[in-house]
Amino acid sequence: MEELVYQQLNEKIYQETMDNGLQVFLLAKPEMAKTFGIFSTNYGSIDQTFTPIGKSDKVTVPEGIAHFLEHKLFEKEDRDVFQDFTKLGASANAFTSFTKTAYLFSATSQIEKNIETLVNFVQDPYFSEKSVEKEKGIIAQEIRMYDDQPDWRAFFGTIQSLYHEHPVKVDIAGTVDSIQNITKDDLYTCYETFYHPSNMSLFIAGNIDPEAIMKQVRENQAGKSFPQAPEINRSYPEEPAAVAEKESSITMPVTTAKCMVGVKENVLDLSGKELIRAELLSDMILDFYFSKSGAFYEELYKNDLIDDSFQYETELDRQFGFTILGGDSRKPDKLAKRVKEMLHELKTKSIPEEDFTRMKRKKIGQFMRALNSLEFIANQFVHYHNLGFDLFDVLPEIESLTTKDAEEYLQHWIKEETISVFQVKPQGNE
Incomplete structure (x- = not known):
């Protein structure tokens, strides 16, 4: 475990890269009552075209799939993970941006159990055709809700007027039509490519014992099996310097x-x-x-x-x-x-x-x-x-x-x- 000392700010980060490539960062704040954890992957809505792990040809997945995948990871065969955090007295959430998907919790007690819950549920995907079809209706409703918000339409409309081809011009959630094309296999393809520990990081900040937490994460990851770290090959269209529409x-x-x-x-x-x-x-x-x-x-x-x-x-x-x-x-x-x-x-x-x-x-x-x-x-x-x-x-x-x-x-x-x-x-x- 390496210590990164920032004397000017009087801060110290404890960092370690696990054998599987996962990068863990810990910030001890003993004066804080709350602890905040975020488990994130370097994967967002713009990563639509890539070479799947173990394949040689590029694929282009439906728009909105990164956000769809974020939703689906909370749903397991027998339960909703949000309930697991609630039982532990924690507040949990997640978000997808253009370049990142993150899962997070905040809590004032049972921190180690909450960390275990966070890491385990993200690293244990469960997708079924039935649950995927059900989720399409939920996310379609969410998309329609945002489509009715003038501020959101103004924000994304501006981006769409700036970009010709780049997928940043596509709403992070996709469109009602695009998400209908998402399949269980698509989700697993994206998950296996982008959710490898070597493409992810875990950051815990708050009233924690860094030695104990790092040991916990180290043992947790050692008990799991992952394929060799892939080199992710992402592809983006050529984008002109000028705007798409004046x-x-x-x-x-x-x-x-x-x-x-x-x-x-x-x-x-x-x-x-x-x-x-x-x-x-x-x-x-x-x-x-x-x-x-x-x-x-x-x-x-x-x-x-x-x-x-x-x-x-x-x-x-x-x-x-x-x-x-x-x-x-x-x-x-x-x-x-x-x-x-x-x-x-x-x-x-x-x-x-x-x-x-x-x-x-x-x-x-x-x-x-x-x-x-x-x-x-x-x-x-x-x-x-x-x-x-x-x-x-x-x-x-x-x-x-x-x-x-x-x-x-x-x-x-x-x-x-x-x-x-x-x-x-x-x-x-x-």
């Missing part, structure tokens, strides 16, 4: 239009560290100009182009990246025009040293506050680990950023061909 819209029963401006990010040439630096700079710049105290936000608000729903986010990951700004607007066309102008104006901005110092201080403050959350630490540690980076190296990375870094980033960030506008318009206003 402007697009849908109509829904909303009283106020929603207008989103999307920026397609070029991430394919970025390493893990470069990706993190780009994400940090993007977050800091957007916060400086478009937060409620920012100059651009104030102008948009005074001109009645936005309301309090206005927001922004950047997501950079392996294979894809995007920035989205927008919200409700009574003047969506004017909002789109002005936000695009503002983004282009950023290329000409010279950031005063004192302003950049404030930007860094604010980002450091936000990061340090977030470290009070076990959930944040666990989720973000796994996220950064999958990108080849370390969460606890984010602080020195922020501190190392300079005004020159920000200005150089702005010079290459915004291009007209990488901007798209998506609107959700009130019905009858076509």
